[in-house]
Amino acid sequence: xxxxxxxxxxxxxxxxxxxxxxxxxxxxxxxxxxxxxxxxxxxxxxxxxxxxxxxxxxxxxxxxxxxxxxxxxxxxxxxxxxxxxxxxxxxxxxxxxxxxxxxxxxxx
Numbered sequence: 001x002x003x004x005x006x007x008x009x010x011x012x013x014x015x016x017x018x019x020x021x022x023x024x025x026x027x028x029x030x031x032x033x034x035x036x037x038x039x040x041x042x043x044x045x046x047x048x049x050x051x052x053x054x055x056x057x058x059x060x061x062x063x064x065x066x067x068x069x070x071x072x073x074x075x076x077x078x079x080x081x082x083x084x085x086x087x088x089x090x091x092x093x094x095x096x097x098x099x100x101x102x103x104x105x106x107x108x
Contacts, residue, residue, distance in 0.1 A: 004079040006087045013037045018087055020078050022071050027053035027061070031088050049106040051092055057100040064098070 003021035006029070010016070014035035021028055029051040039045040053061070062069060065077050082090050095102045 004075040006079055006082050007085055009085065016085060020075055022075075025055040025058060027058050027074070029053070029088055029091055047106065049088060049104070051088060052103045052105070053091075053095065054101055054103075057095055057102055060095070060098060060100045064094075 003019045005017070005019055007016060007018040014033060014037040016031070016033050018029065018031040021030070031049045032046065033048075034046040036045075038047050058074070061067075061074060061078075065074070065081075067073050067077060078087075078091070084090070092102060092104060
């Protein structure tokens with residue numbers, strides 16, 4: 001399993017795509033919003049954001065969700081539990097609440 005879609009939405013004013021995948025042992029949550037709503041809010045038509053979750057925090061997620069080491073099961077679990085427009089923030093908040101390191105980045 002290469003990646004899973006955590007959230008996707010499209011209408012006449014916005015397209016949102018948020019995916020999760022592994023790069024080695026690091027988990028990536030990668031989002032992209034584009035459209036009129038984005039331009040009205042941010043002043044630019046697209047907005048990219050990325051959460052990089054290092055291996056030690058990935059290990060926390062395995063334990064938190066009771067998963068025996070399996071990256072594909074973790075991706076499926078994230079897709080099932082975090083399938084809303086706020087999934088990026090929700091995952092980051094979970095890690096922050098448990099003092100797990102991660103690095104966020106956004107570009108507009």
